[in-house]
Amino acid sequence: MQVNINGIETRYVLSNEGGGPWxxxxxxxxxxxxxxxxxxxYFRDDYTVLRYDVRGHGKTAASSAPFGIxxxxxxxxxxxxxxxxxxxxLVGMSMGGMIAQQFTLDHPTRVDSLTIADSSGGTPQEARATWDQRAATARRDGMVSLVPATLSRWLTPDFQxxxxxxxxxxxxxxxxxxxxxxAMACEALRDFDVRSKLGAIRCPTxxxxxxxxxxxxxxxxxAIADAIEGARFELLDAAHLAPIEQSHRFAALLETFLERPV
Structure with missing residues (x-):
């Protein structure tokens, strides 16, 4: 399905067989x-499950101007x-986890719970150049040039x-x-930093x-969990895409977390 969101044609998939919470x-x-x-x-029988492509990704159009998280x-x-x-x-992985943090701070009454995987609360000053380099490489050499190194960070050799x-x-x-x-998303991640604000998050995390x-x-x-009162931290035997590499374990953790009373 496509819908125009803030002037950008955005792809989403909605699975609501269960008709449950979003x-x-x-x-x-x-x-x-x-x-x-x-x-x-796994979750569509009990929840109204929404997935979407962030701007400039998948089948969602790119932005015509720079943007932030x-x-x-x-x-x-x-x-x-x-x-x-x-x-x-909300469940966000990596960049998705940054969007989820920002959304929770921007719209605290709209978030029933927050799950963040393989993400950070902000880019340290010393790491900002890395995002500039990746953006420049994507623009100059295309995405193919980034694939080998990215996959080696994302997934363990055993999983691959x-x-x-x-x-x-x-x-x-x-x-x-x-x-x-x-490239534009890299620049948005470069400038992201909500570390000083995470203590304001009150939803189960x-x-x-x-x-x-x-x-x-x-x-x-x-560090995100440490900054949010009552937040829980779990470590899985995986690389960067932990919810994918350890999908069964992640699903079990998420299911138990979502079922706990708020």
């Missing part, structure tokens, strides 16, 4: 909504408005060897991401990290 999944940089296929299938938060709010969702449980079909789908999505969409994540070390995700 549950929204937000993908990583260089990904799209298909990364959540398995988890969406606050703009991506506004995109999500507008999408939820268009679909008639007053509140939602055992699940070639899953890896191929992730590779295809990354390769076909719009170079400019990717679960954070999950991959033990072998070199791009976003587990300590970065744990």
């Amino acid at each position: 549950l929204t999944f937000i993908h990583q940089l260089g990904g799209d909504l298909s990364v959540w296929d398995q988890l969406a299938g 606050a703009d991506l938060s506004h995109d999500l709010a507008t999408l939820l408005d268009a679909l008639g969702a007053p509140t939602t449980h 060897a055992a699940h070639p079909e899953a890896v191929e789908q992730i590779r295809d999505v990354l390769t076909n991401t719009l170079s400019e969409g990717y 679960l954070t999950v990290a991959g033990r072998h994540d070199t791009g976003t070390p587990p300590a970065s995700t744990q």
Whole structure:
């Protein structure tokens, strides 16, 4: 399905077989909504599951002007408005986790619970140049040039060897991401920092990290939990895409977390 969100044609998939509470999944940089296929299938009988492509990713159009994570938060709010969702449980991975944090700060009464995987509350000053470099590489050399190093950060060698079909789908999505969409998102991530504000989050929060994540070390995700009162931190035997690499374990954690009384 497509809908115009803040002037951008946006793709989303809504699975509401269960007609239950809203549950929204937000993908990583260089990904799209298909990364959540398995988890969406797991939860759709009990929840109204929403997945969408962030601007400049998948089949969502690129932005005509630079944007920040606050703009991506506004995109999500507008999408939820268009679909008639007053509140939602939020699950965000990597870039999606940053959008989820920003959205929770911007719209605290609309978030039933917050789950953040393999993400951080902000980009340290010393890491900002890395995002500039990735943006420049995408614009100059295209997405193909970024694929090998990205996959090595995202997934462990054991997972890549055992699940070639899953890896191929992730590779295809990354390769076909719009170079400019990717580059502009890199610049948004470079400027993101809500670390001083996380203490204001009051909703139930679960954070999950991959033990072998070199791009976003587990300590970065744990720091989010440490800043939010009552938040829980879990470590999985995975690299950066922990919810995908350890999908069964992540689904069990999320199911238990969502069922706990608020």
